[in-house]
Amino acid sequence: MSESAGNQLDAAGEVALERALRRTWAPVCQADELTDKPKAVRLNDAALVVVRLGGEVAAFPDLCAHRGTALSLGWVDQGTAPAPDGSPATGEPCLVCPYHGWTYDKSGTVRRIPAVHGRAIPRRAKIERYAATEHAGLIWVLMDPGPGGWEDPSPLFPLPQVPWWGDPKLRTIPIKTYDWKSSPARRIENFIDFSHFPWVHEGILGDRAKPLSPDHVVESGGETIKFQIALEEPQTSVKGDVVPGTKVQRDPTTYTVHLPYSVTLDQQLPDGNRFILFIAAAPLSAKETRTFTWNARTYRMEPEADEELAKFQELILDQDQPITESQRPEQLPIDLSAELHIAGPDQASIEYRRILGRISAEELAKR
Ligand code: FES
Numbered sequence: 001m002s003e004s005a006g007n008q009l010d011a012a013g014e015v016a017l018e019r020a021l022r023r024t025w026a027p028v029c030q031a032d033e034l035t036d037k038p039k040a041v042r043l044n045d046a047a048l049v050v051v052r053l054g055g056e057v058a059a060f061p062d063l064c065a066h067r068g069t070a071l072s073l074g075w076v077d078q079g080t081a082p083a084p085d086g087s088p089a090t091g092e093p094c095l096v097c098p099y100h101g102w103t104y105d106k107s108g109t110v111r112r113i114p115a116v117h118g119r120a121i122p123r124r125a126k127i128e129r130y131a132a133t134e135h136a137g138l139i140w141v142l143m144d145p146g147p148g149g150w151e152d153p154s155p156l157f158p159l160p161q162v163p164w165w166g167d168p169k170l171r172t173i174p175i176k177t178y179d180w181k182s183s184p185a186r187r188i189e190n191f192i193d194f195s196h197f198p199w200v201h202e203g204i205l206g207d208r209a210k211p212l213s214p215d216h217v218v219e220s221g222g223e224t225i226k227f228q229i230a231l232e233e234p235q236t237s238v239k240g241d242v243v244p245g246t247k248v249q250r251d252p253t254t255y256t257v258h259l260p261y262s263v264t265l266d267q268q269l270p271d272g273n274r275f276i277l278f279i280a281a282a283p284l285s286a287k288e289t290r291t292f293t294w295n296a297r298t299y300r301m302e303p304e305a306d307e308e309l310a311k312f313q314e315l316i317l318d319q320d321q322p323i324t325e326s327q328r329p330e331q332l333p334i335d336l337s338a339e340l341h342i343a344g345p346d347q348a349s350i351e352y353r354r355i356l357g358r359i360s361a362e363e364l365a366k367r
């Protein structure tokens with residue numbers, strides 16, 4: 001096969017993968033960031049609006065069917081009172097466009113057009129409705145909910161299981177949300193790649209005198225990829241859970257990839273302590289990734305310790321970002337022959353690519 005034919009195949013595979021992954025839940029903001037006002041977010045290169053309508057979260061294209069105004073500039077009408085022109089209350093919370101007041105219900109159907117009140121609303125006065133939900137302190141959107149539509153979504157993978165969420169023994173804090181110029185798959189692979197610690201995080205997470213990767217078994221279920229490793233961090237660890245100078249053994253450390261783009265790192269620490277780092281990533285576009293992060297700990301529970309521990313995470317991220325953003329192609333090659341792999345340390349990423357490759361192939365086969 002000529003090189004250009006190969007590239008075309010790769011491109012088709014990538015497009016198929018992106019299309020298939022629109023059938024997965026993607027985080028778009030922290031739940032606290034979504035107040036009683038609509039909020040503009042971006043996902044898969046599309047402008048979306050998320051909004052709380054009554055007790056539910058809803059998501060739509062951020063585009064009014066009338067004149068293309070951003071609905072995120074609008075507001076929520078609780079629907080309990082008649083409109084200023086006397087037309088009856090809609091009876092349910094609705095999203096109101098700020099330009100001419102078209103009023104959308106939770107299904108995206110226009111219920112009120114103030115300028116022609118009393119006359120029939122055009123049948124096409126409707127916008128697409130995406131599935132949306134709140135989970136693990138984040139708002140998640142499913143752009144392609146499947147045949148059941150937004151009311152009965154059938155995602156490719158369930159939302160990540162987070163049994164630790166809300167556990168009072170843990171102090172859970174957000175780490176600053178960040179955007180990298182890389183694909184979400186490259187971002188996730190960086191997170192589960194521990195053999196880079198001595199090189200990118202020398203003296204913090206790894207030691208160049210001990211670059212050997214610990215043995216581990218990668219288990220791949222239908223929804224997760226999981227492995228446990230024993231990690232020894234340098235004695236200069238600034239994670240803050242042990243006295244400087246003592247041996248810092250993270251044993252075991254469990255990584256769980258919740259397909260496609262979330263990961264839980266769960267570490268057992270000395271003295272029965274525990275540290276959890278949860279990330280959930282989403283494609284702003286194919287080559288741009290937004291990552292949301294929760295950090296949970298059982299030690300140094302006082303709120304004053306939050307900032308120092310968050311700063312530690314930011315230090316690590318600042319080291320990872322230029323490496324990950326430099327990777328080409330930006331998309332993770334799902335053809336395993338495209339890059340070289342080392343049995344052992346690269347096992348989890350091989351499995352990750354294999355699964356993404358399978359999703360892509362299944363999608364291509366449908367056409
Ligand atoms: S543009 Fe939204 S109501 Fe006119």
Ligand SMILES: [Fe+2]
Pocket residue numbers: 190196200201316320
């Ligand atoms: Fe890293």
